[in-house]
Amino acid sequence: MPRYELALIMKAMQRAETAATLRRTVETLMERGAVVRHMENLGERLLPYKISKHNQRHTRGSYFLIDFHAAPSILPGLLDHLDRDVDVVRPTVLKKDTEVSGKTCCGHSRSTSQDTARK
Amino acid sequence: MFALRGRQSLKRAVCHPGLTSLRSPAGAQNPVPQDDHTPVKMENPYRQPEKGCVLCSTAVDFKNVQLLSQFVSPHTGRIYGRHITGLCGVKQRQVSKAIKKAISMGFMSVTHKHPQFMRDPNICNIKSIE
Numbered sequence: 001m002p003r004y005e006l007a008l009i010m011k012a013m014q015r016a017e018t019a020a021t022l023r024r025t026v027e028t029l030m031e032r033g034a035v036v037r038h039m040e041n042l043g044e045r046l047l048p049y050k051i052s053k054h055n056q057r058h059t060r061g062s063y064f065l066i067d068f069h070a071a072p073s074i075l076p077g078l079l080d081h082l083d084r085d086v087d088v089v090r091p092t093v094l095k096k097d098t099e100v101s102g103k104t105c106c107g108h109s110r111s112t113s114q115d116t117a118r119k
Numbered sequence: 120m121f122a123l124r125g126r127q128s129l130k131r132a133v134c135h136p137g138l139t140s141l142r143s144p145a146g147a148q149n150p151v152p153q154d155d156h157t158p159v160k161m162e163n164p165y166r167q168p169e170k171g172c173v174l175c176s177t178a179v180d181f182k183n184v185q186l187l188s189q190f191v192s193p194h195t196g197r198i199y200g201r202h203i204t205g206l207c208g209v210k211q212r213q214v215s216k217a218i219k220k221a222i223s224m225g226f227m228s229v230t231h232k233h234p235q236f237m238r239d240p241n242i243c244n245i246k247s248i249e
Contacts, residue, residue: 009225042182048228061225065182092224 001069003037008082009051009090012044012060021087022064028081034070047089054086061089067096172207173242179213181221188227188236190214190243196230203243 006029010021026036042063051058070078075093082091179186190204191197198218201211221227 007224007226047225048222048233049225049230051225063226090225094220 001035001071003067003069003096004075005094005096006066006068007092007094008064008066008088009047009061010064010087011056011058011089012062013087017087018062021085024085025082025088026066028078029066029068029070032070032074032078034068034074034078036066036068038067040065040067051089053089058089172205172210174206174210174214179210179217181217181224181226183217184221184227184233185236185239187214187218187221188232189239189241191218191227191232193232193237196228196232199243199245203245205242205244 006025008025010018013021022039026039029036042065044060044062047059047061051061079091079093082088177186181187190199190206192199198215201208204211204214206214218227222229227233
C-alpha cells in the first residue's frame with residue numbers, strides 16, 4: 001500500500017480538546033482501513049497567514065504530522081471528512097516518496113536510501 | 120616517365136630530410152626504442168573533484184521552513200532565482216516546489232520571511248537588510 005502523510009493544522013485549543021480531535025481523526029483513518037505508522041507534534045505556533053475556515057478567522061494553530069499506509073481509494077472520502085471537521089483548519093494529504101530517485105545532483109553520486117530524510 | 124618519377128621522389132626525399140624516418144614502413148627496419156614518448160592513456164591526474172551547489176548533500180523538505188526561508192526575500196517573500204541562489208537545476212526546482220507546497224499547506228508565509236529566520240546566514244548572492 002502506498003505511504004501517505006497527513007499534515008494537519010488544527011485550531012488552537014486546550015490540550016484535552018486537541019487530544020479528542022486527534023483521536024477522532026486517527027479513528028477515522030483506521031475505520032477506513034489505513035494503518036497509522038507514526039505521529040508527530042510540530043507544536044502550536046502562529047499561522048503564517050490568517051486562515052478563515054468554518055466562519056472563523058484563525059491566527060494560531062497546532063501542527064501535526066500523521067504518517068500512514070492506505071489504499072488510494074479512501075483519500076477523497078477522508079479529505080471530505082476532514083474538511084467538515086470544525087476543529088481542523090487545513091488538512092493536506094501528501095504522498096510520501098520511499099525511493100530516492102536515481103538522478104544525481106551536480107554529478108555527485110547519492111547513496112540510495114529507503115526513506116526521505118525527515119530530520 | 121619512370122625516370123621522371125624517380126627524380127621527383129629523390130627531390131622529395133632531399134627537400135624533407137627530417138621526415139624520411141616517418142616514411143619508412145612501421146617496425147620494418149627500425150624497431151620501437153625503449154623510451155617511447157607516445158602518450159599513455161590514463162585518467163587526468165589534475166582532475167579536481169566536482170564542486171556541487173550548497174544543497175548537494177541535503178534533502179529538501181517542505182517541513183524544513185528554516186532552510187527554505189534562506190532562499191526567499193526578507194522584504195517581499197519572493198523566491199530567489201537561480202542566478203542569485205547559485206543552486207543547480209535539480210535543487211533549485213526542488214526548493215521552489217517545496218516553498219510553494221509549504222505556502223499552500225500553511226507552513227510558510229507568502230508575503231514575508233518569518234522574523235525568527237531573519238538572522239540566518241546569507242547563502243544567496245544578495246545583500247540582506249542590515
